[in-house]
Amino acid sequence: METIQDQMRQLKLVRIAEELPLLLQDASKREASYAELLQDLLGRELSAKQDRHAAMKTTMARFPFQKSLESFDFKFQPSIEPKVIRELAAGRFIADADNVLLLGPPGVGKTHLAVGLGLRACALGYRTMFLTASSLVASLTRAHQENRLEEKLKLLVQPRLLIIDEIGYLPLERLGANLFFQLVSRRYERGSILITSNQSLAGWGQVFGDQILATAILDRLLHHSTILNIKGESYRLKEKRKSGLLTRSEPYTEPGAEVEASS
Structure with a gap:
């Protein structure tokens, strides 16, 4: 033995x-x-x-936290169809290099869903990377300044699923917007991108500072994509009300973010 x-x-x-x-x-x-x-x-x-x-x-994916899809409270967000999430969790969109856009106001569970789908992608064997929009643009800008942009873009094309969190919380400067467009173009029909944003698609012109550039980015993202518009109350707002820190008549604004729901 x-x-x-x-x-x-x-x-x-x-x-x-x-x-x-x-x-x-x-x-x-x-x-x-x-x-x-x-x-x-x-x-x-x-x-x-x-x-x-x-x-x-x-x-390697560097998720900010680990929350599974099973722990997501679909009853609290009835605007989300669980069947759609289950279909995404099967990973077919990654195999087909399709994209996913999760849109909605702060606190409705976009990042939780993004992480949950990312964890499922890892379990299915897909290489995955999670980045916030601000850190992504900062790294691309730094690579551009150091003449390493081509090298950086090649690294960002490698993951089968690239998750970009929090598009729209801060407007992008012209250079950052152009670099973001280059990344989306490189990954077009080669690898999946999952984006969370607090802005409706109509507001992306302001986010990228150029309506034409925003249209070009969306043209590539939306060609093969699933879009989920999440509506409803913030989880954090619910917890504040539960603890008595906020009455139902009081407004709640996420610091530094807009709370208008996407349409």
Whole structure:
């Protein structure tokens, strides 16, 4: 037994090396065939490898937090159709290099859904990257200034799913808007982009400081895309009211952000 387990470890079959004695006992009780035992052993090792790869991809994605789709409160946001989220969670949009736009006011769960879909993408084996719009534009601008833009764009094209959070919270300068357009163009029909924004699509001209540029960006994003307009009350507003910090008659404004719902 020790010799077999040592050979398994040398072959990097770590999971079944650890579980081999119990697996053999279980197979004996069930009177499993050799083929059934082999299938069970290999299945467990494959599952362990997939778990390790998913964990590695999750770490590399750099999510700001980890919240699953299962923990999302669809009852609180009835404007979201759970069936659509389930279809997105299957990962077909990533395989087809389609895009997803989650639009709505602050606090309605856009980032939670984006992270949940990103975690599911990692579990499916897709390389994923999460960035806020401000950090993305800052890194592109820095790369441009240091003559490393081509290198940076190549890195940002590699993930099968690129999540860009919080488009529209701050207007972009001309250079940043142009660099964002270059990234969207590079990824067009090559990799999926998932965007969250507190602005309706009609307001993107102001976000990018140029209606023509915004139209060119949207033309590429919307060609193959799913758009979800999320309406309703902020989760944070709900919690404030629960704790008695805010009465129902008092307005609530997210610091530094607009609260008008997208249409």
